[in-house]
Amino acid sequence: MNQFLTKAKILENVEVGPNVFRLTFEAEEVAEAAKAGQFVMIKTATEASDDPILRRPFSIHRVDGKRVFILYKVVGRGTKNLAKQQMEIDLVGPLGNGFTIPEEGNVAIVGGGLGIAPLLFVAQQAIRKGRKEEEILILIGARTSAEFPVVDDFRKRGLKVRTATDDGSAGHHGLVTELMDMEGDWTVMTCGPAPMMRAVAKRCEEKNWDCQVSLETTMACGMGACLGCAVRGKVKHEYKHVCKDGPVFKAGDVCL
Amino acid sequence: MNQFLTKAKILENVEVGPNVFRLTFEAEEVAEAAKAGQFVMIKTATEASDDPILRRPFSIHRVDGKRVFILYKVVGRGTKNLAKQQMEIDLVGPLGNGFTIPEEGNVAIVGGGLGIAPLLFVAQQAIRKGRKEEEILILIGARTSAEFPVVDDFRKRGLKVRTATDDGSAGHHGLVTELMDMEGDWTVMTCGPAPMMRAVAKRCEEKNWDCQVSLETTMACGMGACLGCAVRGKVKHEYKHVCKDGPVFKAGDVCL
Amino acid sequence: MKPKLEVEIGNLHLQNPVMTASGTFGYGREYENFVDLQTLGAIIVKGISLEPRPGNPPPRIVETSCGMLNAIGLENVGLKRFIKEKMVALRRYHTSVIVNILGNTIEDYCHLCEQLSDVNGVSAIEVNISCPNVKKGGVAFGTDAKIVYQITGAIRKKTDLPLIIKLSPNVTDITLMARAAEEGGADAISLINTLLGLAIDVKTKKPKLANVVGGLSGPAIKPVALRMVWQTANAVNVPVIGIGGISSTRDAIEFLLAGASAIQVGTANFINPAVTGEIVTGIHDYLRDNDIKSVSELVGSVILPED
Amino acid sequence: MKPKLEVEIGNLHLQNPVMTASGTFGYGREYENFVDLQTLGAIIVKGISLEPRPGNPPPRIVETSCGMLNAIGLENVGLKRFIKEKMVALRRYHTSVIVNILGNTIEDYCHLCEQLSDVNGVSAIEVNISCPNVKKGGVAFGTDAKIVYQITGAIRKKTDLPLIIKLSPNVTDITLMARAAEEGGADAISLINTLLGLAIDVKTKKPKLANVVGGLSGPAIKPVALRMVWQTANAVNVPVIGIGGISSTRDAIEFLLAGASAIQVGTANFINPAVTGEIVTGIHDYLRDNDIKSVSELVGSVILPED
Ligand SMILES: Cc1cc2nc3c(=O)[nH]c(=O)nc-3n(C[C@H](O)[C@H](O)[C@H](O)COP(=O)(O)OP(=O)(O)OC[C@H]3O[C@@H](n4cnc5c(N)ncnc54)[C@H](O)[C@@H]3O)c2cc1C
Ligand SMILES: Cc1cc2nc3c(=O)[nH]c(=O)nc-3n(C[C@H](O)[C@H](O)[C@H](O)COP(=O)(O)OP(=O)(O)OC[C@H]3O[C@@H](n4cnc5c(N)ncnc54)[C@H](O)[C@@H]3O)c2cc1C
Ligand SMILES: Cc1cc2nc3c(=O)[nH]c(=O)nc-3n(C[C@H](O)[C@H](O)[C@H](O)COP(=O)(O)O)c2cc1C
Ligand SMILES: Cc1cc2nc3c(=O)[nH]c(=O)nc-3n(C[C@H](O)[C@H](O)[C@H](O)COP(=O)(O)O)c2cc1C
Ligand code: FES
């Protein structure tokens, strides 16, 4: 596995939605090695500061040549610091296991809120793997229409997108799982808030669809060394490690 | 005593010499209250960071209307962080006691290296107090000519400046104290490296000139509360506190 | 309805639980440009000894990661000048004043206590048995439960003022020290004082402090302080006052949740001289926003996992 | 002339004084993309118990100011899988491997020691008597000098491998524990393990760690660690290995100056996965630039003030 520690030049770090930023940096090796669903760990403290001490994990939103894109929301100290950086970032990656894009069959991508971040890359790779546009379905849920920073990016690629909002301000008024009314065989890849992923996984179980979930948890090392990123497995007292066994898991392998 | 805690808008933060920056910010109350020789304590950590934890003290270089100027050298973590800030700074000040500009007689200003920072303000105030240009003499020492960021600022004000460099690259080849060959009665105000200030104080003692020195030390609070900024007084086991009793002292009151 | 901020520490009534930690707020007036001193729960002044002390030679402070080491050496104006000058100035404010005391012998502490008991405006006494900086008065007292019991008992006899024993964190089991102080008659326990630390300059190969070792304070020590406060609050029946790295309302609430009846703000005063006033307001707002009627409801209300 | 980086820890020869702290470097290979493992002084692996352990429920880590709390709960693959899988992989590198062990009883430790003594490639054993996370195997052993003596003596009889006793900092007098380990037959003392800490979420009112308390590590604790290493190096005759917040060459040198014969890098691996290799180079350059022939000259060479 190829992983890199590098200082990457920031090409852009701009607000694309309310408190949502898109960070673009140049990191050729990372871009080449990256697979959809993998993540990078970014140092958010300034060079002359020890605080916040831990790197922050962010999914790779997409890659384009040497360029790597991250989509992130400012929620706390680390992301606040990150939003101020304009010169270069110190990152480690790509880390973790990505989504497994099936060789054939339909692919449904179900994103909730900022969980959409890694999913554009999934679509990108599915297309690269020869999947036709009509075999890919994108379902995105959010609280309100203001939280759809990347819908257009999917549409630009000719992909079918259906949206749902809690407040009905765009698309279906309700839950994104209510859009999962497809027929036939699907592989479902999902990322978003835990309750949403639970609902998606449940729907998949009912329909007997393969379901891959991307989990989040606090991380220290990001590479399987600290054992800090444990989540409960299906067996009692069995733990999985998000950074190494995931962040993408088969829905049946973890407690959501 | 009027002291303020304020977030001030940065107007400029630029490199004006090798690793020497000039920071200009808008802080009307501070500008109005400030006296030459006083300082401000600046938070150098980003808003979302606890490190470096302590504020850093910087002399007020000069004021102009609402604007306050700081001249600083990047030497460590705090100043490295400061050099990157472009939006606003969090500061406390003005703090400490300034120079006492005599009502009459000649004023010699002797600066070494970045010790020159507070001295432009001294000249500014001496002129404001009605002192004529010819009653003010500026002597500046540095290792090399590259380290004279503010000489022109004095000259622009019509002040006599004589310089000395260790390497002879500008002005007198030698020590700045060798330029102290004035006749008559002088009040000498000095700021710079300790050995230089010791030499200046010694020369003043020989000539029976009044000598005021501006000291530096590590500080935590900057306002007389922590007692961390002690320097030795002339009596054994007597300590002076730079932030409250100084930073400007009569040369005879402290161990240099 | 306005939430109730008042707290009782033994028979000491405070208008709110926010105090200034000894040695970090001078004698109070140093901060009057930044905090309305009358809004504070109490001002705890720099530690006072019988005779004035010059303190340690410089350097006395050094910055560390998210913290600082200090070896001030308990510099203070001494009891006489404190009473004549500092106390007179402090009396003008309608704020509780708690006097932190230190000595080399049990007799020193007793004398200090006796004399302060008669001073108008002194609301309580906090006994520093934990300062690591001065050989005799420091570590020895605060790290041996028997001596903690002995010294508390001796002082207790000398004063009717509320008596707060301030503990050192440099011990194996903080609850033993707390219980010893309680049994000795303390009205409250405050903790933690600083952790003993060292820093060396790799260029000069010398310790960065003239005193070699110093006391670590600031956000760096907060998790240790919070743990000790929680342990202590579960071990004694007297009120516990939480200290250590408190820099924000959130930090203060953490200590209250862990079982502290009140808190002290130390190093944070240096970073934000207005912080104590902000925390008073912050606690008020937290109570209001969470529909909590009184600070006392919050105290010790941390929710532990069942297992 | 090339400065000499080799150090001897008892009869353990290391090519340089830089090791990885147990629990922060996995079983070594996790970092092979970032560090040439063969340039390290030694790899100390995650603590191993007789049986595999699942560890604590999540959340297991929480960030604090310049540090982190962990309550991993000593999750590990157990002795059998360690020997069969991890050790086989590690043997391919020509680097000393030190196995950190933990147990619930003295017998556990003895069994572990016995069995590891026969495993090809194990260079030394480090005994974790200090982990605060597991009730039985943790605090109790490491905070009582008598038990430290007893456990060291018992293990000593079971192995000829160099024996390193790793101490807990949560004690009043670290030198008592160090001397007890020395008298029990330890070849070296390593310190510090984590400081016990707590963090509470003010929104949920629950502890941030499922285990409630956890171990504090990182730059925040460096001053405390350095002080304890200095005290210990002055109290025992066996070599001392310094641990605690070491994140840079400068930090490492501080510990060597304070008296550590070697150092371990822990939490810093998470922040900069290449840091151990950088410190090896950094120490080399420091020695060269300061005309110091050998690391051993540096050890304990802090210059104290005369008074
Ligand atoms: C594998 C992985 C991929 C991720 N990808 C993205 C991404 O593409 N875009 C994005 O915006 N975020 C992503 N996250 C979440 C991101 O890492 C956190 O938002 C970030 O670490 C918060 O840091 P902070 O310092 O700003 O917030 P903190 O101050 O640390 O925390 C602020 C709030 O966020 C919560 N929080 C902190 N870390 C996490 C976390 N890892 N998961 C959930 N809640 C958390 C805290 O409990 C707190 O309530 C990802 C997380 C993981 C584990
Ligand atoms: C009253 C006063 C006025 C000052 N005015 C100015 C000014 O106008 N311009 C300016 O550039 N600097 C000034 N200084 C010095 C300035 O405060 C320090 O350079 C600054 O604090 C260094 O911070 P740092 O984090 O970058 O360095 P650190 O990482 O803290 O230290 C880097 C190096 O600088 C040394 N150092 C740190 N603080 C001081 C200090 N206060 N005095 C001397 N050496 C120190 C350290 O020992 C170390 O060798 C003043 C200091 C005082 C006390
Ligand atoms: C500069 C300084 C001086 C101190 N002086 C005293 C003192 O005189 N008496 C005392 O009991 N504690 C003293 N302390 C300890 C503080 O009161 C407090 O217990 C400790 O700093 C931890 O709190 P903090 O992390 O909020 O600073 C001092 C602390 C500092 C930083
Ligand atoms: C995530 C984590 C896991 C740890 N696991 C162990 C362990 O299994 N055995 C042990 O002796 N120490 C363990 N430690 C303690 C470290 O080895 C080290 O003593 C401590 O973290 C202090 O060093 P640092 O500040 O450089 O991290 C662990 C520390 C961390 C942060
Ligand atoms: S974050 Fe360290 S093992 Fe996953």
Ligand code: FES
């Ligand atoms: S810096 Fe605190 S008293 Fe001077």
